[in-house]
Amino acid sequence: MKEFGGKVIFLDRDDINTDEIIPAKYLNEEAKSNLKPYLLEDLKLEGFSAAKLKGMGVVVTRANFGCGSSREHAPWALEANGINVVIAESFARIFRQNMFNCGMLACALSKADIDALFAEFSNRETSLSVDIAGQSLVFTSEGKTKKFAFTLEGFERNLVEAGGWVDYAAARY
Numbered sequence: 001m002k003e004f005g006g007k008v009i010f011l012d013r014d015d016i017n018t019d020e021i022i023p024a025k026y027l028n029e030e031a032k033s034n035l036k037p038y039l040l041e042d043l044k045l046e047g048f049s050a051a052k053l054k055g056m057g058v059v060v061t062r063a064n065f066g067c068g069s070s071r072e073h074a075p076w077a078l079e080a081n082g083i084n085v086v087i088a089e090s091f092a093r094i095f096r097q098n099m100f101n102c103g104m105l106a107c108a109l110s111k112a113d114i115d116a117l118f119a120e121f122s123n124r125e126t127s128l129s130v131d132i133a134g135q136s137l138v139f140t141s142e143g144k145t146k147k148f149a150f151t152l153e154g155f156e157r158n159l160v161e162a163g164g165w166v167d168y169a170a171a172r173y
Contacts, residue, residue, distance in 0.1 A: 001161050004085050004105055004130035006057020008139070010122035013045050016061060017068030018095065020044075022077040024069070035077040058085040058128045060117055066095025066106075075102045085130060087137065089114045100156045103164030105130065107137065107150040120146060132160065 020043045022035055029035055040050050059065075059078070065088040066074055075098045078086065085105045099106040109117075117139065126141040137148045152160060162168035 001132070002084055002103055002163060004057075004132065005128045006082070006085075007055055008058040008060055008121070008126040008128050009052060009056040010118060010126075011043070011045060011048065011059060011061040012118060012122065014062040015064045015067055016043065018066055018071050018074040018092075019068050021066065021074040022071075027071065027073055029073075032076040032080045034080075035073060036080040039077040039081050039083075053081055053083070055082070057082055058087065059083055060087045060114070060122075062114060063089040063111070065091050066098075067092040070094035070098075072098045072101070075099045075104055079104060085128065087114075087117075087128075100159045101165040103160055103162065103167065105152070105160060107152075109137075109148055109150065113148055116146070120144065132157075 021040060022038055023042050026035060026038045039053060040048070065086060074095055078084070079102055085107065086099065087107045087109060089111050090108055091106050096106045121139055121141050124141040126139055129138045129140070131138070132152065135150050135152055137150055139146045159165055159168055162171060
């Protein structure tokens with residue numbers, strides 16, 4: 001199973017769509033690694049630059065992350081950059097499933113929990129530890145720690161534990 005967690009980047013906006021995650025002009029790339037330099041290239045967010053993604057493992061954002069066109073390239077671009085956890089108030093259904101298909105985590109937390117994360121951690125260097133078995137997220141920054149529960153059941157859990165759909169299918173069929 002993959003290791004989940006790492007340094008956290010906060011993207012304070014609803015409705016970040018798949019065209020902003022990875023612009024359509026790069027969808028002809030055949031290797032996931034070729035998507036790496038283009039992640040969030042078109043994201044319009046005050047104070048954000050793609051250079052801030054270096055070394056990040058986790059995105060915390062607002063509602064409806066991954067809306068727009070249904071393309072697996074969006075999670076691939078995140079994965080190519082070492083990001084394997086996205087935490088949001090909600091996700092577009094197909095994007096969320098594509099995350100699990102890639103063996104990545106799409107964790108939904110309540111609006112109140114997301115608001116608390118932004119209020120307490122967004123202006124600090126923050127790290128996240130993920131406990132899949134215990135279904136918990138532990139945020140740490142400057143000696144401050146906050147723990148949240150998340151739900152990962154059934155097939156989604158199987159996909160994450162297997163490392164994604166391809167590995168899951170290879171082990172069973």
